[in-house]
Amino acid sequence: MSEASYLVELREGAPRAPEVLRELVRELPPTRQARTIPPIRPLLVAGTGIAVAVAVVAAAISGIHGSGSSNQGARAVELRATRDFSPQIPSHGAAASGAYRAAPGLTAPSRLQSQDVSMSMRVKDLSGATQSAVRTTRRLGGFVAGADYSTGSNTGYSRLGLRIPIANLQQAIASFTGLGTILSQHISVADLQTGLDQLNARIATARKAGHKKQVTRLERRRAALVREGTYAKVALQLTTTKPTAKHVVPSRFDRFWDNTKDILGKEAIGVLYFLVIAGPFIFLAALALLGERARRRRADHRLLEETG
Amino acid sequence: MPTPWPTRKPALRDERSFASVAEEHLDDVYRYLLYMTGNPHLAEDLAAETFERALKRWRRFDPRRGAARTWLCQLARGTALDHFRSERRRRRREGVYASDIPELGDPVFGEGLSPELDRAVRSLSAAEREVVVLRVVLELDGETAARVLGIRPTAVSTRLSRALQKLEERMVSDVRG
Numbered sequence: 001m002s003e004a005s006y007l008v009e010l011r012e013g014a015p016r017a018p019e020v021l022r023e024l025v026r027e028l029p030p031t032r033q034a035r036t037i038p039p040i041r042p043l044l045v046a047g048t049g050i051a052v053a054v055a056v057v058a059a060a061i062s063g064i065h066g067s068g069s070s071n072q073g074a075r076a077v078e079l080r081a082t083r084d085f086s087p088q089i090p091s092h093g094a095a096a097s098g099a100y101r102a103a104p105g106l107t108a109p110s111r112l113q114s115q116d117v118s119m120s121m122r123v124k125d126l127s128g129a130t131q132s133a134v135r136t137t138r139r140l141g142g143f144v145a146g147a148d149y150s151t152g153s154n155t156g157y158s159r160l161g162l163r164i165p166i167a168n169l170q171q172a173i174a175s176f177t178g179l180g181t182i183l184s185q186h187i188s189v190a191d192l193q194t195g196l197d198q199l200n201a202r203i204a205t206a207r208k209a210g211h212k213k214q215v216t217r218l219e220r221r222r223a224a225l226v227r228e229g230t231y232a233k234v235a236l237q238l239t240t241t242k243p244t245a246k247h248v249v250p251s252r253f254d255r256f257w258d259n260t261k262d263i264l265g266k267e268a269i270g271v272l273y274f275l276v277i278a279g280p281f282i283f284l285a286a287l288a289l290l291g292e293r294a295r296r297r298r299a300d301h302r303l304l305e306e307t308g
Numbered sequence: 309m310p311t312p313w314p315t316r317k318p319a320l321r322d323e324r325s326f327a328s329v330a331e332e333h334l335d336d337v338y339r340y341l342l343y344m345t346g347n348p349h350l351a352e353d354l355a356a357e358t359f360e361r362a363l364k365r366w367r368r369f370d371p372r373r374g375a376a377r378t379w380l381c382q383l384a385r386g387t388a389l390d391h392f393r394s395e396r397r398r399r400r401r402e403g404v405y406a407s408d409i410p411e412l413g414d415p416v417f418g419e420g421l422s423p424e425l426d427r428a429v430r431s432l433s434a435a436e437r438e439v440v441v442l443r444v445v446l447e448l449d450g451e452t453a454a455r456v457l458g459i460r461p462t463a464v465s466t467r468l469s470r471a472l473q474k475l476e477e478r479m480v481s482d483v484r485g
Contacts, residue, residue: 006425006479007444007472013418014445017338021352025334025359028327297458303392304435308346 055267063260111193112229115166117173118187120237123180126151129238130158136175140168142231155241162234169232176236183239192229196222326366329376330359336377336446337384343441344388344434346416354391358384374455381442381456392434428478436471443468 123129126149134144137160146161164172199222206214250258337358342351362369362383369379415426429437442453443464450461457464 006475009421009425010418010429010440010444011447013415013420014335014339015342015348015418017334017355018348018352021338021355022331022334024356025330026327028330028359028363293458300389301435303389303396304344304438305433306396307392307434308431 056264059260059263059267060256062263063256063258065259111191112196112226113166114190114192114228115169115232116188116190116235117169117185117232118235118237119173119176119185120183120239121176121180122183122242123238123240126156126158126238126240129179130160132179133160133162133176133236133238136172137162137164137234140172140175141165142168142172142234145233155239157240158236158238160234160236160238162236163231164234165230166232169234172234176234179238192225196225196229199225326363330362330380333377333380334359337380339445340381340384340438340441341388343417343429343437343445344385345391346430346434346437348416350391354384354387358387361387375452377446378448378452378455381446381448385438385456388434424479428475431478432471432474436467436474439464439467440471440475444472 121129130147130149134147137144142162142164144160145163146159148157148159150157162172199218203215203218203222206218334355338351338355341354341358342348345351345354358380362380365383369376415421415423417426417429421429429440432440438457439453442448442456443450448456450464454461454464
């Protein structure tokens, strides 16, 4: 008997179900097929898709909200520039002296004050800028209290300690800012008027009492105080070092994109955190499930092998 | 008569009653269970139980995941395995062994089957008969049979090859003997 013939025999001789069983099946209620329990896998896929979509939309909404209008962005940049004198703002004498005036509640012409100004600037010609700063200082009645000048193959710097009459300080700053790009500026004001008033009172008392030596000593102290309030200390640092990266004012789309990326990054970190925490448990559970299924499959096969 | 617009999911569109599906695949389920058990009466009982289960789970049947015949065969397999497990427990408990396959004079696995072939089939294990009935009698393709058995198609081919080889050997030895 050939292989094909017995296979055909098996196929053609296959028994039909008994009539009793057929009757039983015919009597089954005519249930219509209607899915009430959705399959899990498409649900999982759909759920993941929805979660991702929600995350992206939330990030986009947050990005739009955070980007603000273009005017807001520009104003924010202007404010920052005024505060920090960021390198991207081109320096103009008027603007910078305006910045000096913008520190205003600090200075009071009617009172004796000591003023310290520190400026850091990037210049193209270090030597020329240094000489120009020194010339301006002398022209305005000031003098150079200290200088530190250094140049290398690519970069160089010049640190000048200047004393400039307070009356001409604004003009000096306006002139210095024309030397290059302002990197930073710091102004500090200290009131000396109270100390001066006290000294004057003590001198008057000493005079009345006829204490000449004390009057002389107090007058010397008063002269020193007045001198301190006459000249402003200006620390001017000039450098040729270029900033590491050019700061560009971001457009609204850039701000939107940055915000969206931030939110998406945070969401990704959250998901990653969850996976790091729950991942091993999920992995072990999946492993256990697969192992159980394999074990059950093997047990079933063994059972069928043993069954004659 | 206008031609109906074709749909991508005919299985979903073609909603049929359970009774019609059951009647269509009744013979296949019965044959499958008969080959697994080797006992017509037991196969009849298990087939009835299978259709009861199927009726209860009919709402969960998803035609996109497989044909109704495959689904019914999977249910039938589960029913048969449950029976074998309970039988094994009973035998262990009672400490007795009784063969499921009755020693009948008439062929069990088909009316026109030669006695040698019927005996050869009867001598196979349930696992071997299972793969033979799926691939040869019900003519399921390898992938569908693999889905019913919960194994890979290559494993189905291997099992079938061994089962047929064994069947042939038994038939030859029966003829010689």
